[in-house]
Amino acid sequence: MANIHEVAKRAGVSLGTVSNVLNHPELVAEATRQRVLHVIGEVGFVRNGSARQLRIGATQTIGLIVLDVANPFFTEVAHGAEAAASERGYLVILCNTGNSPDKEAHYLDALAEQRVAGMLIVPTVAYTPDSLRRETPVVLLDRLSKEANCCSVSVDDVAGGEMAGQHLLAAGHQRIAYLHGPFTNAQYIDRLEGLRRAVAQTGRDPNAVIVPLAASADNAQAGGASVAAFCQIPDRPTAIFCGNDYLAVGVMHALAQCGMSVPRDVALIGYDDIDLAAMFSVPLSTIRQPKYELGYAATELLLDEITGKDAHTHRQIVFRPELIVRESSRTPV
Amino acid sequence: MANIHEVAKRAGVSLGTVSNVLNHPELVAEATRQRVLHVIGEVGFVRNGSARQLRIGATQTIGLIVLDVANPFFTEVAHGAEAAASERGYLVILCNTGNSPDKEAHYLDALAEQRVAGMLIVPTVAYTPDSLRRETPVVLLDRLSKEANCCSVSVDDVAGGEMAGQHLLAAGHQRIAYLHGPFTNAQYIDRLEGLRRAVAQTGRDPNAVIVPLAASADNAQAGGASVAAFCQIPDRPTAIFCGNDYLAVGVMHALAQCGMSVPRDVALIGYDDIDLAAMFSVPLSTIRQPKYELGYAATELLLDEITGKDAHTHRQIVFRPELIVRESSRTPV
DNA sequence: CTGCCGATGTGAAACGTTTCATTCGCTGGG
């Protein structure tokens, strides 16, 4: 493949001129510019990114580390991140940890070696910001940076849990089951905390009102499987708050199979607002998270830090979730 | 950040030795190796990928160009691709074209400049394999390479359409609506072709049996919107074959709102088998595509081509879809 | 004692850019 020397030779100009045509066209006379451009097209010259990056000392690439690419939540996040990066001419390296700290560590190393301009990280349990001694700018995604030693973009999960709780309590439910995925995801803990607050606000004892129910994983199958446990709770709750929509979908399906009707027998509310949530026969109430915006905002923050090194101060963006009431939790008439 | 010179100096060895510790440890004496390794840890040396790639003349990175990251189908493909790449130590650059040929062209250029080792491409309409004059190995994803001038991994959409058609015809449906997204996606054309074949096999005239119905986009909303048109078809079909599950979900929802029951009034079958398809109140029949496998196989093919340049012959892997019959298309009892 | 070998280590060259201090060639003002 042709390099810049070849182009220079064929166009009868020097190295520097070709480089200027590429990077500072205003410095080179129109005629020369055209000639060089023509030769470039002719020999199919494509600038070598590695050489450029080596010389420049920086890349136009950011890393995105997520827990599960197949999960619609992260998918939307990735979508937003890719869009924001693309608008500014950056490429995104996609890294999927599947919640494994080992893979996370591996990717952290690989990205550092690639000299990515920055990283967007949805951290696993193991991730400690001490990894931040690395000089690469990092934005924490979907996780609040408590130490504020880096930017972060997250959604207020406590507020979301509280909204869901207030909604159900207002409808008159006396006991509420909280179905959550593994507590290694801080999100599930925060949402429960919000729920507890909502209960406390009514002057009741959260421990008496809330029945926690753990699913083995955070997918629809596990959600469905936990309905059996739900049915056996003495003094069965009349409402279920599911820690995410996937769980809720499984629950709804399993409830129907048990002959229980939503919302007549059990009210149901999910979390996330995946785009199919509205499409169920009994449309699912849920707490909406701004997924795309999460990824988009995080990337903008990251790129600001990357480009404006000087005057950058770390910011914590916390989105407010939104209560979406649909059929599944409407008080039966 | 420390470089290899710094490490060499501190460890009291030469450049080459440090490099050997990194790349050919067997060539350096144990004691020296340990000393160098120790210094590396001490100064936090991280090898500069750009310099390495420049010297080597190759990267450990592949590009993945898809039409829509937010679509669960591509998401699964990306998941498979990332997994296969990661297993072999490659990183994946995620590129989302949103079906825009311009963005596609842009990414093709950007990836070429990055000197990716290879590309996985789900092409837009505009993509012509002439772009393949580029020397980078390419594997076509979800699209058969007719000219066979590169590898490809796809699913037999004609067969899938045929399966869906045979299934509906066997249930006794005399007229079938085919709801498809934009025909710029070759998939929709192939699936229709399969459906026509299935009809022809029964000795009937495809044009008399099949009523094509175009949705404005391939998402649930557009699917729902087209139900109005469906209802106005004279001599209304008793079955709908949706070109993908998203459309089907919208259709199912809209039908319910019109007071029509699935499958009693209308039988419904989708395409893709997104993982929520089984979870609807009326579980959706569909044609399953091996999505993860698609991405995984494509990446393996690509990496084989990348690493085994010599003895590589282009292969066309065509997966066979699978008919999944659930409630939505069962003959009412 | 000599010569040779293998194991180990060395450092210059090369990869393809970008940058920047210089040089070149003109023009117009004095």
Added chain:
DNA sequence: CCCAGCGAATGAAACGTTTCACATCGGCAG
């Protein structure tokens, strides 16, 4: 007629690796 000044082009140096031809050294066979 000279020279300051300007637009345009030049090309050497530097970025941080890997490679490879070569040097060094101790030991061992002859």
